[in-house]
Amino acid sequence: MSMHDTKRRGRNWTVPAVAAVIGVGYLIAGVLGDDLRFGIFGLLLMLAVAGAMMLAGRSSETVQGLLDRRDERIRGIDNEATMFAGMAVIVAIIVGFMVEIARGQDGLPYAVLGAIGGVTYVAAVVYLRFRR
Amino acid sequence: MKNAVRTLRTHIGLSQADLGSALGVSRQTVNSIETGRYLPSLPLAIALARYFETTVEEVFDVDA
Numbered sequence: 001m002s003m004h005d006t007k008r009r010g011r012n013w014t015v016p017a018v019a020a021v022i023g024v025g026y027l028i029a030g031v032l033g034d035d036l037r038f039g040i041f042g043l044l045l046m047l048a049v050a051g052a053m054m055l056a057g058r059s060s061e062t063v064q065g066l067l068d069r070r071d072e073r074i075r076g077i078d079n080e081a082t083m084f085a086g087m088a089v090i091v092a093i094i095v096g097f098m099v100e101i102a103r104g105q106d107g108l109p110y111a112v113l114g115a116i117g118g119v120t121y122v123a124a125v126v127y128l129r130f131r132r
Numbered sequence: 133m134k135n136a137v138r139t140l141r142t143h144i145g146l147s148q149a150d151l152g153s154a155l156g157v158s159r160q161t162v163n164s165i166e167t168g169r170y171l172p173s174l175p176l177a178i179a180l181a182r183y184f185e186t187t188v189e190e191v192f193d194v195d196a
Binding site: 072 | 156157158159160161164170172173176
């Protein structure tokens with residue numbers, strides 16, 4: 001087995017491992033919040049997602065590409081899909097903020113989420129501007 | 133932009149999966165390049181040209 005194969009195999013585990021870590025986070029949140037059922041359900045759900053991705057990666061080139069990130073076309077698809085998802089979240093935050101203001105509230109937590117999104121975008125533009 | 137990837141590939145009796153494996157991309161990506169749905173990056177275009185022992189201009193017709 002070459003070093004390249006080892007690296008590729010390691011990459012295959014990154015997304016499922018992140019899903020499992022999120023599941024552990026759900027479990028810890030459930031335990032701390034006295035909602036063990038939520039914690040266990042969240043952990044099992046994320047472990048199921050991780051397992052499903054590993055299994056799907058054996059039969060689907062697209063899922064395999066999302067896991068090992070070798071294929072530039074699938075990386076591009078992943079980037080654009082992430083951008084669309086981000087746009088959907090931004091629209092939801094803006095609409096949520098407007099609704100909260102219209103209801104006479106202070107706009108939280110949408111104002112904070114919107115600020116995080118805006119600052120992150122500007123920081124990313126500045127960072128990428130100096131890299132490219 | 134038209135390209136000669138399919139012609140070059142079939143000329144040497146190679147499958148899309150074999151070419152994809154040699155270039156480190158999926159069979160779907162090779163198919164997308166051949167049908168013109170996906171324009172590869174410069175490194176992948178060069179890798180394709182080198183694989184077929186020709187030039188990028190011979191593989192990709194910028195005027196088509």
